[in-house]
Amino acid sequence: MTKSSGAEVKTRGHILIDDVVKVYDPEGAAVMAVDHCSLEIEAGEICMIVGPSGCGKTTLLNAIAGFHEITSGRILLDGEVLCSAQKPKAEPGPDRIVVFQNGALFPWKTNLENVVFGPVMQGRMTKAEALDRGRAMMADAGLAGVEHNYPGEVSSGMRRRVEIVRALMNDPAVLLLDEPYRALDSLTKSVMHEALLEIYYKNKVTIFFITHDLEEAIFLGHRVAIMTTRPCKPKKLLTVDIPHPRDYSVLTSKRFRELMQETSEAVHEEARKAFQAGEKEG
């Protein structure tokens, strides 16, 4: 429950994706979404998953979260099997919280009620404790003053931050972010990137972040996994050797440009493949 000060080594949140295959079988026409995908994510790492829309990266996220089944292979969290061929669907739990693409704050609960939902449901805190902690966390994330507003009353950038705070309140081992900033304009997005890093520096949770925006990926991630399109597996793994903490000056640095150059070819190639495949299907 206590926030790590930043220096200590994280012992929770190690993910091992081991030879995972996912085959969708609607009407007998088997479609391979994930093809023998293996990826290891260190505890406390920000791992960015980059790939064109519909490439199968969300399938992977849903498998970790326990929303969808896998066909074969296995996924481990801190050495424990989440899902495997024998147990194709992981049990959803507070150790793996998803921040959804368009947000999934409960519109009928105020921001603060949303934030305290997890710990109260799990019986980990009393309502009063959760409210105290929720208020503190919200203030930390620059959300003081909107505690008693409904999500519909605040900007979409704020909503996304509330949702990240709601996720962190569960003290998760892993945050699973599924293109959380997709619907935001680029200015709000840049603010949100720095806010996410700030929250991360305070909480040091493992982040599994799906995006199709390479710039976002390199700016935020320790590592960037560029995925092939349908079936999905890592095509190229990039270690971003720009030291954390980072701020927006990174974007104009020479190293950032070099890394962009190094990887954009691979991303573009997959995007073109996805586009052509889409044309064929359509």
Add this chain to the structure above:
Amino acid sequence: MARSRHISGRAIWRGMLSIVIFLVLWEIGSRSKIWLAWDVFSPLREVLGAAGFKKTYLPWIGSVPPPSSVAKAWMGVIGQAGYWQSWYMSFQRVLGGFVAAMLIGIPYGLMLAVSRTAHGINFPVFEALRPIPPLAWVPASIIFWPTQELAIMFITFLGAFYTIVINVVGGAKSIDGRFFQAAQSMGASKWDIFKRIVLPGTLPSIMVGSAVGMGITWEVVVAAEMISGGGSQMGGSGGGLGFFIWNSYVGGSYEQIVVGMISIGIAGYLSSELLRSLGTYVTPWLRVR
């Protein structure tokens, strides 16, 4: 439903002007026959006559009592206990049927939405009965229920019931799946998910279904009162607003027919307004923006 209901001064002024113009036109239309030996449809009637049709094919606005006479008739009945008894009777029937429809319809709809089995077993029969208009139930209902009062209430119940159930099922099923996934991840039990996701998520649809159902209830109660003769015990002006209208028609008091019509309009409006404020109260998150 939850739009901000701020009304500007100009809007109020326009609304009042509209009502006044309507009343004036109505008054002129009704009195035109007396004043001018001519009414608005007279020229048309002449044209029709010339074309070889019967002149009586057009409505005769001169037959409708003017608003001034209606107002006078209204003043006449407003002090009578029988008139208010009509209000009371109709409201009682509407409320009885409507509350029963909510009490049965909301849990029933939620059950259909939550349980695939319940849906499979219930829905075919529900869908088979739904197209039967409530008024078609009147004779069967009179045979079926011990008192005519209960029979009428049953008809009003049917009017609201189907709409409420359909809205509840639709509302519950259209709740975003990510809400369930998020709640499940955060450790909510099945009961918690029902209580904290399904119920509040369905509430807006419940309120919409109720508002529509309330409208149908008023339509139905008036017709049911006319057909059944206003209930067994009272008769006369004690039989509800629908019977009040019918009775006025039979008694040849055309002014009172219009009084009854306007009364039902007011009653319906009051009920809807009441439901609307209730709806706004229970769904505060929709009040925003």
